[in-house]
Amino acid sequence: MKLSLLEGNEAMAWGAYHAGCRFFAGYPISPATTIFNTMLRILPPCGGTVLQAEDEISALGCCIGASMGGLKAMTATSGPGLSLCSEQISFAIGSEIPLVIAEVQRLGPSTGSATRGADGDIQFMRWGNSGGMPLIVLAPVDIADCFTLTAEAFNLAEAYRCPVILASNKEIGLTRESIDLKTLRWPKRIDRSPPSGNDPFLPFKSLPGKNVPGFLPIGGNHIVRQTSSTHGAPGYITTDPNEIAAMLERMKQKIEADVDKFTFAEAVIEPKAETMILCYGVTARAAKAVCNTLKAEGKPVSLLILKTLWPVPENFIRQKTEQVTNILVPEMNLGQYVREIERILKHKHIEFLGQMDGRLITPDRIKEVLNDKFAQ
Amino acid sequence: MTSLLNKNRPPVFCPGCSHERILHALDKAFEHMGLQGNQIAIVSDIGCSGLFDTFFNTHALHGLHGRALTYAAGLKMARPELNIVVTMGDGGLGIGGAHLLAACRRNLNLTLLILNNFNFGMTGGQFSPTTPCHSSGGSGFLGMMEKPVDVGKVAVAAGASFAARASAYQKDLPALMEQAIRFKGFSIIDIQGICPGRYLKQNKLTPKQIDENLKQLSPLNGPVPENIRPEYSSVYREHAASQEPVNLPEGIEARFRPPQPGRQEVILLGSAGQRILTAGEILGIAGLSAGLNVTQKNDYNVTVLTGPSVSEIILSPEKIDYTGITSPAAVIVLAPEGVARREDLFGNLDHKTLVIQASDVEIPFTRAKIVQADFKGKRIKKTDRALAALRILAGMNRVLSPEMLDAALKERFKEKI
Ligand code: SF4
Numbered sequence: 011m012k013l014s015l016l017e018g019n020e021a022m023a024w025g026a027y028h029a030g031c032r033f034f035a036g037y038p039i040s041p042a043t044t045i046f047n048t049m050l051r052i053l054p055p056c057g058g059t060v061l062q063a064e065d066e067i068s069a070l071g072c073c074i075g076a077s078m079g080g081l082k083a084m085t086a087t088s089g090p091g092l093s094l095c096s097e098q099i100s101f102a103i104g105s106e107i108p109l110v111i112a113e114v115q116r117l118g119p120s121t122g123s124a125t126r127g128a129d130g131d132i133q134f135m136r137w138g139n140s141g142g143m144p145l146i147v148l149a150p151v152d153i154a155d156c157f158t159l160t161a162e163a164f165n166l167a168e169a170y171r172c173p174v175i176l177a178s179n180k181e182i183g184l185t186r187e188s189i190d191l192k193t194l195r196w197p198k199r200i201d202r203s204p205p206s207g208n209d210p211f212l213p214f215k216s217l218p219g220k221n222v223p224g225f226l227p228i229g230g231n232h233i234v235r236q237t238s239s240t241h242g243a244p245g246y247i248t249t250d251p252n253e254i255a256a257m258l259e260r261m262k263q264k265i266e267a268d269v270d271k272f273t274f275a276e277a278v279i280e281p282k283a284e285t286m287i288l289c290y291g292v293t294a295r296a297a298k299a300v301c302n303t304l305k306a307e308g309k310p311v312s313l314l315i316l317k318t319l320w321p322v323p324e325n326f327i328r329q330k331t332e333q334v335t336n337i338l339v340p341e342m343n344l345g346q347y348v349r350e351i352e353r354i355l356k357h358k359h360i361e362f363l364g365q366m367d368g369r370l371i372t373p374d375r376i377k378e379v380l381n382d383k384f385a386q
Numbered sequence: 387m388t389s390l391l392n393k394n395r396p397p398v399f400c401p402g403c404s405h406e407r408i409l410h411a412l413d414k415a416f417e418h419m420g421l422q423g424n425q426i427a428i429v430s431d432i433g434c435s436g437l438f439d440t441f442f443n444t445h446a447l448h449g450l451h452g453r454a455l456t457y458a459a460g461l462k463m464a465r466p467e468l469n470i471v472v473t474m475g476d477g478g479l480g481i482g483g484a485h486l487l488a489a490c491r492r493n494l495n496l497t498l499l500i501l502n503n504f505n506f507g508m509t510g511g512q513f514s515p516t517t518p519c520h521s522s523g524g525s526g527f528l529g530m531m532e533k534p535v536d537v538g539k540v541a542v543a544a545g546a547s548f549a550a551r552a553s554a555y556q557k558d559l560p561a562l563m564e565q566a567i568r569f570k571g572f573s574i575i576d577i578q579g580i581c582p583g584r585y586l587k588q589n590k591l592t593p594k595q596i597d598e599n600l601k602q603l604s605p606l607n608g609p610v611p612e613n614i615r616p617e618y619s620s621v622y623r624e625h626a627a628s629q630e631p632v633n634l635p636e637g638i639e640a641r642f643r644p645p646q647p648g649r650q651e652v653i654l655l656g657s658a659g660q661r662i663l664t665a666g667e668i669l670g671i672a673g674l675s676a677g678l679n680v681t682q683k684n685d686y687n688v689t690v691l692t693g694p695s696v697s698e699i700i701l702s703p704e705k706i707d708y709t710g711i712t713s714p715a716a717v718i719v720l721a722p723e724g725v726a727r728r729e730d731l732f733g734n735l736d737h738k739t740l741v742i743q744a745s746d747v748e749i750p751f752t753r754a755k756i757v758q759a760d761f762k763g764k765r766i767k768k769t770d771r772a773l774a775a776l777r778i779l780a781g782m783n784r785v786l787s788p789e790m791l792d793a794a795l796k797e798r799f800k801e802k803i
Contacts, residue, residue: 012637013674015667015682024634033464040688054626059463063456064488071449071456071485075429078447078457079464097450124688185709186667186682188674191634228445229465233423235439237448246395246440298707370710 011190018156019086019183022112022176023048025160026084030199031110032058033083035072037065037091040124041180042114045086066091070098073109077102078236080227082164086112089131090121092138092175099173100139101238106214106223106261108167108202112160112176114183117368126368127181129291129342133349135175136320143258144265146170147320148274149177149290153187157194159274159317165200166272170264171222177319179342181292181370214257215243221264266321273326274317280310285336285384288314288327288351292370293340299373300380311380322350335359336384340371359384390416390423392443404554404579405434405501409441412471412499414560415567416444421469429458431474431482433508434581435501438473452482455489458496466495466619469567476502479537480515486537489572490544494618497566498574500537501554503581504591511584521589537576538606547571547613549606554579555593565608571617576606638797640677642790645783649702651714652785653731654772655724659691662720664798665772666697672776672786672794673701681709685727694723701785715785717754718775719743720761725750740784742775757782 016024023045026034034049036042050060059076063069066087073083087095092113102109117123118130131138135147146166150159156178163174205211205224211232214223223243228234235245242248242257276294278301287297294315301313314330316323331337337355339348340363348362361383365371391413399406416426426444430436432451439446445468447457454472462470479486479500489496505523506512513521513529516537523529541549548569552562554577566573578596585591644650652669656662663684670680678701687693698711717732717739719725725747735741735754743749745758759778766774780791 011677012639013677013680014635014637015670015674015680016635033460035460051629051632054622055629055631057626059622061459061463064484067453068456068459068485068488071453072460072463074449075447075457075460075462076464077460079461079468081464083460098453101449125686181683181709184684186670186680187706187709188670188678188680191637227465228427228447228461229424229468231424233443233445235446237439237446238450239448245446292709295707295709302707370708372710372712373708374712 012192013188013190015186015188016153017044017184017186018150018153018178019044019114020048021153021156022086022160022178022183023052025157026110026164027052028157028196029082029161029164030201031082031084031164033073033076033081034059034085035061035063035069035083036085037063037069037087039088039091041116041184042086042088042112044184045112045114066094067098070095070109070111074098074102074107077107077109078228080230082108082168084110084112086114088114088116089118092131092134096138097140099145100141102173103139103143103145103261104141105236105238106171107173108171109173110160110163110167110176111173112178114178114180116180117366123368125180127179127292127342127370128366128368129177129179129293129346130366132177132319132343132346135177143261144321145172146174146265146272147177148174149317149319150182151291151294151315151317152182153189154194155317156182158196162197162274165197168200168202169222170268171202171225172265177291179292212243213245214241216260221260269318269321269323270325272318273323275323275326276315276317277330278313279330279333280305280312283310283312284334285338285380286312286314286331286334287338287340287376288316288331289340290316290319290347291342293342296371296373296376297340300376303373303377319347322354324354327351327354331355331358337361338363338376338380338383340376342366342371388417389413390426390443392441395440397441398437399434400583402580402582403434404503404581407554408499408501408559408577408579409438411559412563413442415563418560419564419567426469426471427461429454429461429470429472431478433475433477433506435473435475452478453485454478455482455485455496455498459489459492459494462494462496463619470496471567472496472498474498474500476500476504476514476516477506479535486541487544490541490546490574492618493545493547493571493615495570496572498572499563500574500576501579502537502576503579503585505581505585507581507584511587523585523588536603538603541574542606542610542613545613546574546610547615548573548609550608551576551578551600551603551606553577553593553596553600555596569609638671638674640675642676642787642793644676644678644701645787646715646785647703649700649704650785651711652699652716652718653711653714653728654697654718655720655728656695656772657721657723658686658689658693658695659769660695660720660772661769662695662697662772665776666699668773668794668798669699669776669786671797672790675790675793678703679706681706683709694727696724696727714739716779717741718772718779719747719749720771720775722747740782742778744771
């Protein structure tokens with residue numbers, strides 16, 4: 011066994027490289043900059059491109075251009091930068107452009123605290139685009155996730171032709187952790203599918219039996235159109251309400267109807283437990299510690315760690331919470347993902363533990379709230 | 387040689403719109419260059435000029451307002467052989483100003499055509515960055531107060547290696563466009579024209595006036611001698627090829643036994659510039675050399691050489707979940723800033739914790755075992771305190787052994803030590 015010590019941010023850069031990412035554009039921002047730094051070491055010597063953009067709007071714009079040119083592209087940023095990316099995210103959603111955005115969250119609102127952790131952008135990632143169409147958000151918990159979940163993010167971006175956001179946190183991105191790199195379970199690499207059949211190429215015509223169109227790059231032999239305007243299959247503006255409705259429904263379906271296929275999670279269901287901690291991100295690590303102690307004390311609680319946050323894996327959540335009556339949702343914000351849980355599990359006793367002060371939620375605090383709220 | 391205009395989608399500009407002339411001029415330039423549709427990408431902005439891509443049978447990328455140059459930059463790096471023409475109105479100049487400056491400075495081989503008709507046509511004739519102060523339009527009196535910008539001058543100041551001004555009505559426009567497209571580097575043409583749909587409703591402007599206005603400006607008609615330099619992507623590739631390839635770390639073989647069993651937590655309380663994070667990393671690597679799981683969680687301010695710097699390191703034979711420190715085996719005190727950040731820690735410590743205290747730093751009352759370190763007396767530099775403290779810890783065979791520390795130093799600094 012050989013162990014290495016890396017930052018979560020470094021691991022994300024390597025995960026991206028492993029998935030085939032060959033284009034990175036970024037703008038310096040704490041606590042995401044070390045992804046940029048690592049990409050700058052990895053990509054240029056192997057023929058890839060790293061650009062330092064003039065702002066985050068441009069960083070994501072460059073990624074859009076490169077992705078349409080056929081490259082797998084990524085940017086990395088934090089909350090203030092994600093705010094600027096918003097219009098480009100809408101474009102990538104509506105025009106089905108594969109990309110990955112690593113968001114290493116820091117304490118907000120606004121410029122907030124550049125070097126303190128938070129999970130304050132969880133709803134913003136989902137709803138911070140005009141039109142409100144779905145995208146995919148994955149949340150890593152540890153260094154292994156930073157490697158492999160990043161690779162999964164690229165695979166999903168390619169398979170579903172959409173932006174995928176990695177919801178990291180300063181406490182994951184800038185934390186160093188040991189790992190035996192040989193134990194990583196890398197997913198098989200997925201590349202965007204070319205169009206099928208011999209019909210003339212239409213850039214937004216879905217592949218047979220799928221809700222995702224075949225991809226050809228701008229700059230290849232076939233002429234390719236890409237547009238941010240409301241378009242039909244040929245990629246020209248359309249004003250036909252039926253065509254518009256069908257296209258938007260397809261784009262919603264392609265992601266939401268398939269979530270069971272890409273629900274990443276960890277569940278520890280204790281057969282007799284009535285209580286569960288449901289969490290994501292770095293807070294899951296405190297939750298795990300609590301579950302271990304409580305089990306040792308003979309008072310086990312169940313644990314559900316979601317790594318696919320958006321679209322909400324509703325079936326999965328319902329299924330895993332069947333036996334429990336009490337659910338605690340701890341988050342490094344003042345109440346975001348708990349809204350989804352309350353929406354899905356209307357008849358359960360759901361409690362929220364929020365903390366937004368730049369510090370990790372401690373296992374002791376979680377234990378205390380469990381005791382208080384559910385009278386263990 | 388054939389026209390690349392899309393026969394199925396004829397232009398839909400207002401009658402007399404100069405955009406249509408520019409469209410045909412561009413088609414002529416393409417035609418004269420003998421280009422095929424798949425050798426060209428038109429990246430169009432928003433507004434009436436944003437319709438350009440639909441009128442050509444070429445690759446097309448139409449995106450958000452002001453951002454056309456950002457897409458073009460990514461596309462060009464991905465597809466260096468592609469001829470990329472960006473069309474943007476005078477509105478795009480304002481909202482995309484940062485991208486224009488960046489494109490001029492970067493010098494990627496792109497051609498930017500500014501379809502400058504002195505107002506926002508599509509939205510109702512509001513003033514744009516090029517609207518003359520004396521004109522009236524959709525912004526009422528607001529349009530009369532802001533000085534218009536000479537984009538040619540801006541481009542030259544920002545480093546554009548090819549900059550020209552032209553009238554949409556000049557006969558040699560296709561030749562100028564061809565020159566710009568063939569130019570190896572960033573080229574920009576400010577093409578001044580007329581918007582009968584909006585601008586002419588309240589203002590007078592004729593091709594002759596455009597000519598006269600252009601004559602009054604210092605001439606700009608192609609390569610800018612003081613900005614001539616190699617094109618960005620070729621320079622990028624040269625630099626990139628000379629970079630050393632990097633690999634994931636090899637990893638460290640576990641070859642030592644940790645001095646104590648079980649989870650060991652260490653916290654370093656210092657200040658920026660004391661190499662706290664490096665020391666934390668070295669302690670972490672020492673842990674790897676004993677086959678331990680390691681986490682290192684850091685806490686510091688945005689300021690670079692001042693302020694607290696705190697590092698929390700956990701070494702454990704078990705998987706580490708929570709990365710914060712709960713009951714430290716050792717607290718290393720190196721600067722008051724770090725102590726201030728974790729003042730509440732000291733009251734909870736007991737005799738099981740070892741505090742290595744720089745003798746010139748005060749700490750709150752604690753029951754922990756304290757070892758004083760006279761860094762000042764021993765003339766140990768501020769930047770070496772953290773490493774020296776690790777040496778003390780290893781010397782006491784606490785958390786890490788001297789062999790673990792040596793192995794970690796060797797690994798971290800390679801041959802440099
Ligand atoms: S509004 Fe002005 S710019 Fe737009 S098509 Fe009409 S004349 Fe041309």
